[in-house]
Amino acid sequence: MSTVTQSSLHRDTKGSKIVRYSLIGLSLLFVFLMLILPLITVITEAFKQGFAVYSKAVADDYTIKAILLTLEASFFAVAINTVFGLCAAWSLTKFKFKGKKILATLIDLPVTVSPIIAGLIFLLTFGRQSPIFSLLQDADIKIVFAVPGIVLATIFVTFPFISRELIPVLESQGTDEEEAAALMGAKGFTIFRRITFPHIKWAFLYGVVLCAARAMGEFGAVSVISGHLRGKTNTLPLHVEILFNEFQYVPAFAVASILVMLAILILVARSVIEHKGRKK
Amino acid sequence: MYVELKHINKHFGNFKASDDVTVGIEKGKLIGLLGPSGSGKTTILRMIAGLEHPDSGEIIIDGKVINDVPASKRGIGFVFQSYALFRYMTVFDNIAFGLKIAKKPANEIKERVHELLELVGLSGLEKRYPSELSGGQRQRVAFARALAPNPQLLLLDEPFAAIDAKVRQELRSWLKGMIQKLGVTSIFVTHDQDEAIEVADEIIITNRGRIEQVGTPYEIYSNPKTAFTASFFGQPSIFKDYTKFRNFESIENIDNAVVRPEFVKVTKKTEVQKYSKSAEEGIVEEVNFRGFGIELRIRVNGVVLTARRSFDEPKVEVGEKVDVFLYQLFVTEGNEARLLKNQSLREPVVVI
Numbered sequence: 001m002s003t004v005t006q007s008s009l010h011r012d013t014k015g016s017k018i019v020r021y022s023l024i025g026l027s028l029l030f031v032f033l034m035l036i037l038p039l040i041t042v043i044t045e046a047f048k049q050g051f052a053v054y055s056k057a058v059a060d061d062y063t064i065k066a067i068l069l070t071l072e073a074s075f076f077a078v079a080i081n082t083v084f085g086l087c088a089a090w091s092l093t094k095f096k097f098k099g100k101k102i103l104a105t106l107i108d109l110p111v112t113v114s115p116i117i118a119g120l121i122f123l124l125t126f127g128r129q130s131p132i133f134s135l136l137q138d139a140d141i142k143i144v145f146a147v148p149g150i151v152l153a154t155i156f157v158t159f160p161f162i163s164r165e166l167i168p169v170l171e172s173q174g175t176d177e178e179e180a181a182a183l184m185g186a187k188g189f190t191i192f193r194r195i196t197f198p199h200i201k202w203a204f205l206y207g208v209v210l211c212a213a214r215a216m217g218e219f220g221a222v223s224v225i226s227g228h229l230r231g232k233t234n235t236l237p238l239h240v241e242i243l244f245n246e247f248q249y250v251p252a253f254a255v256a257s258i259l260v261m262l263a264i265l266i267l268v269a270r271s272v273i274e275h276k277g278r279k280k
Numbered sequence: 281m282y283v284e285l286k287h288i289n290k291h292f293g294n295f296k297a298s299d300d301v302t303v304g305i306e307k308g309k310l311i312g313l314l315g316p317s318g319s320g321k322t323t324i325l326r327m328i329a330g331l332e333h334p335d336s337g338e339i340i341i342d343g344k345v346i347n348d349v350p351a352s353k354r355g356i357g358f359v360f361q362s363y364a365l366f367r368y369m370t371v372f373d374n375i376a377f378g379l380k381i382a383k384k385p386a387n388e389i390k391e392r393v394h395e396l397l398e399l400v401g402l403s404g405l406e407k408r409y410p411s412e413l414s415g416g417q418r419q420r421v422a423f424a425r426a427l428a429p430n431p432q433l434l435l436l437d438e439p440f441a442a443i444d445a446k447v448r449q450e451l452r453s454w455l456k457g458m459i460q461k462l463g464v465t466s467i468f469v470t471h472d473q474d475e476a477i478e479v480a481d482e483i484i485i486t487n488r489g490r491i492e493q494v495g496t497p498y499e500i501y502s503n504p505k506t507a508f509t510a511s512f513f514g515q516p517s518i519f520k521d522y523t524k525f526r527n528f529e530s531i532e533n534i535d536n537a538v539v540r541p542e543f544v545k546v547t548k549k550t551e552v553q554k555y556s557k558s559a560e561e562g563i564v565e566e567v568n569f570r571g572f573g574i575e576l577r578i579r580v581n582g583v584v585l586t587a588r589r590s591f592d593e594p595k596v597e598v599g600e601k602v603d604v605f606l607y608q609l610f611v612t613e614g615n616e617a618r619l620l621k622n623q624s625l626r627e628p629v630v631v632i
């Protein structure tokens with residue numbers, strides 16, 4: 001009886017061969033047009049005038065500075081969001097407190113707010129119009145149109161990624177194992193290291209990878225707050241835009257190809273982590 | 281008393297999970313904490329362990345008030361309802377965890393773990409992960425892990441709930457034997473009355489956050505002090521007006537009468553009835569086969585009573601008129617319960 005219902009269910013839900021092949025074909029076509037073709041274009045455009053021109057564009061001083069700045073901003077974003085993400089996910093799943101719902105909602109804010117707006121918020125908070133601007137100036141701290149601003153904007157845009165990966169895993173684990181460990185005399189950090197972390201390890205790494213990927217590609221928020229000072233506050237995506245606007249197509253694509261390669265690297269890391277995580 | 285709870289109150293928000301809980305437990309006893317779902321059993325256990333804190337009242341273990349001692353320092357073994365085995369550790373590491381935290385030397389740990397594995401009958405499985413064990417095996421690991429640091433008090437939250445009926449039966453007697461052998465004071469939670477009666481030296485009955493009654497299984501079963509306890513065991517028939525049954529002392533202001541199946545004697549019209557004078561006539565409404573015998577539902581004096589007959593007695597049919605005699609019943613007033621015996625039992629039986 002169960003085999004009968006199962007096979008008819010199979011037919012009902014999975015559809016006939018025609019439906020199947022046209023759906024698969026449509027998806028592949030879409031992926032090809034929207035993802036593969038642009039990628040190929042980026043790479044071919046980048047190498048259009050030969051490898052020499054490509055490597056010159058990549059080895060350009062401003063490009064190197066942009067790469068370093070992008071890595072720096074991503075590093076800080078990942079580091080700070082790791083700490084924040086762990087704390088937030090932990091408190092949301094393990095404690096009961098007032099305002100828990102509000103915190104849970106606020107964490108997701110950066111995903112729903114347009115990055116441009118995020119950039120503007122920082123501009124207004126720390127810029128010339130802001131009441132704290134004079135305080136910052138007295139303390140000789142530059143945020144707007146400077147590296148700290150870029151780091152801040154990147155952190156803001158990427159901050160839900162790690163906690164969002166951790167919360168479902170921590171929730172499904174419950175608190176029993178930790179309580180059992182505590183009853184046997186284990187202290188907070190031992191409990192985290194021995195009981196909780198093995199459990200969230202893969203979700204955590206996955207969150208880190210997503211966070212890094214988003215941080216490297218961030219354009220909108222950073223664009224508003226950076227001021228586009230070449231060699232100073234230009235990240236890779238901003239650099240690509242500047243080159244493109246100056247009609248330097250080959251260098252623009254060359255720099256873009258670096259971002260593409262970083263993205264592919266991250267995709268590979270992602271699937272390795274996913275694969276390992278699933279095996280556990 | 282080894283463990284004492286004095287006037288413990290505990291709220292979750294507006295909900296009162298423990299209401300003036302006062303109870304004492306002697307050293308070396310195996311105590312069953314029995315009550316319906318949501319009656320506050322787990323809450324009591326967790327407060328003793330230090331996983332929850334009472335709003336007021338004192339928890340005393342071995343003469344010391346331990347309200348402010350953190351869970352990690354109480355030295356209590358706890359077996360969780362879900363076992364809560366560390367799923368990323370092997371059986372060996374699970375059992376060794378508490379000993380490692382206590383910084384015991386490695387060879388001592390190894391020796392102790394193997395001793396416990398032997399005790400719970402799991403030698404050879406130390407390299408397995410919890411996911412590679414059966415329910416009963418997991419339960420044994422949880423038990424061994426709780427015992428490893430030699431606790432003076434062992435708390436078990438529904439230790440058999442997640443195990444199927446047949447294995448549960450085995451594990452019950454196994455656990456009872458094990459705890460008696462080790463002599464460790466233990467409290468186990470259950471909402472299964474048979475389990476409590478079978479395993480516990482003493483039963484604590486909980487209801488709506490309160491303690492209803494404490495006593496040996498026999499005392500609690502045969503002499504319930506509260507209306508709740510009286511109606512909790514067996515499959516009682518509960519009805520308002522018992523005075524329709526003859527030969528019972530009549531008392532004012534009674535709320536309910538509680539009749540358990542074993543209080544009811546059913547005889548066919550063709551059988552000899554010892555108390556025929558005081559028996560009432562009833563009509564059989566249902567005849568159900570049960571493992572232990574036949575279970576009957578009989579309408580008599582406007583109420584439906586559950587009664588039993590064994591297989592070797594003559595068969596009873598649905599719709600048959602039978603004689604029904606009540607040996608005794610509990611009557612309740614408020615939350616008080618008392619036993620009333622059929623007065624004809626006291627009259628000398630005339631033998632013809």
Ligand SMILES: Nc1ncnc2c1ncn2[C@@H]1O[C@H](COP(=O)(O)OP(=O)(O)OP(=O)(O)O)[C@@H](O)[C@H]1O
Nearest residue numbers: 292295297315316317318319320321322323324471
């Ligand atoms: N952490 C909590 N927050 C809010 N309410 C709780 C909490 N823990 C328990 N309660 C409530 O307290 C009451 C008693 O719970 P408890 O877990 O002690 O019941 P129990 O007797 O163990 O029930 P069961 O047999 O179902 O396990 C329940 O109504 C429950 O909803």
Ligand SMILES: [Mg+2]
Nearest residue numbers: 321322323469
């Ligand atoms: Mg419970």
